[in-house]
Amino acid sequence: MSAILEIRNVTRRFAGLVAVNQVSFTLAEGEILGLIGPNGAGKTTLVSLISGTLAPTHGEILYQGNPIGNLPAYRRARLGIGRTFQIMRPFPGLSVLDNVAVGALFGRGGGQPDLAQAREQARACLDFVGLGRAAGQRAEALGGPGRKRLELAKALAMQPRVLLCDEVMAGLNLVEIDEVIDVIRKVRATGISVLVIEHVIKAIKSLSNRLLVLHHGEKIADGPPGEVLANAEVVQAYLGRQRA
Ligand SMILES: Nc1ncnc2c1ncn2[C@@H]1O[C@H](COP(=O)(O)OP(=O)(O)O)[C@@H](O)[C@H]1O
Ligand SMILES: [Mg+2]
Incomplete structure (x- = not known):
């Protein structure tokens, strides 16, 4: 599978805070990739770095093999990068x-x-x-x-050729979640590659066979959902949040 999107060592700082720290991953053509992580992990910042509403402090973003990290958002939209807010x-x-x-x-x-x-x-x-x-x-x-x-x-x-979905199921009931899952499946069926940020693990698991986890701006896991959700560091990131 060839990558439509490649994120290479991307970092974004806000004053003293490192919101996204040396993150690398690829989105394959036609894939639905899940992205999870506790609140404040850097998920939305990552979407903004890819769509161009924020510029990376370091690192490269390649779309269809070409660097786009310095292009303004409207140019990236014209190239085929779409997002939800x-x-x-x-x-x-x-x-x-x-x-x-x-x-x-x-x-x-x-x-x-x-x-x-x-x-x-x-x-x-x-x-x-x-x-x-x-x-x-x-x-x-x-x-x-x-x-x-x-x-x-x-x-x-x-x-778009790539769609970045930032918590499009948040606040929905179970029936509405299933309907949105169907919409996202239909989106992929039209040939669009999709990155789905979601807290509803069941939804992510039913949509995607690859899951990426961000925690404190760092990628701590990337693989099949079953493996990733059993990963000790991932469990700790979520339990830590629940205890807080
Ligand atoms: N524009 C900004 N200015 C300063 N800090 C920001 C800004 N956007 C996000 N942050 C901080 O970056 C971190 C990651 O935020 P965000 O990407 O929204 O996380 P998530 O979407 O995973 O909940 C948080 O600590 C947040 O407060
Ligand atoms: Mg967010």
């Missing part, structure tokens, strides 16, 4: 459909050239994530589960 901020005053159409206008290859086409693509993405019926609503009117789907639709409207 853990903190959801829909464009206020815009309908659900137009929130997604914005993604379509700025997507891979420069996006759709006009609003009518962007809206058409947005509608297809809303149907894809199961939010078609909410298209005409104002985005702020959506509840938590709807906003998670909206995040997915916005990212998909950019027609």
Whole structure:
């Protein structure tokens, strides 16, 4: 399997804090890779480093074999790197459909050239994530589960080749989690490679046959979920958090 994304010794500091420390891994073409770790482990920072909303302090990020670590976020989006945001901020005053159409206008290859086409693509993405019926609503009117789907639709409207999902199942009930799992499987089936950050271990295990663990900014495990979840350092990282 060839790598679509390669992270090489990436470090990100914030003043005195090392949020991501010498992390290396690859995302294979067509893979769903799971990423877990306690709160504050550096997961969202890593997504921002890959999508370009943050620049690495050290290290290299390769996409389809080319270094992208110094490109601004919009250029990376045009190349095909899409992400969802853990903190959801829909464009206020815009309908659900137009929130997604914005993604379509700025997507891979420069996006759709006009609003009518962007809206058409947005509608297809809303149907894809199961939010078609909410298209005409104002985005702020959506509840938590709807906003998670909206995040997915916005990212998909950019027609990414790599999708970085930052806790898209957080706050969902078991039925909604299963529905989002199905959406992510469908995403992969369209040929998109996916990185899934998730606390719901059952969801990660059902989606992915490879799991990566971050703790205090460092990668402490990378392998099949069964092995990784039995790893003493991983167990300690989670137990330590529960005791705290
Ligand atoms: N913009 C920022 N400025 C300063 N510190 C930050 C910033 N973003 C994240 N951090 C810190 O970096 C660490 C990792 O955060 P984050 O990547 O959000 O973790 P996770 O997503 O795994 O919960 C935390 O200690 C957090 O407080
Ligand atoms: Mg986070």
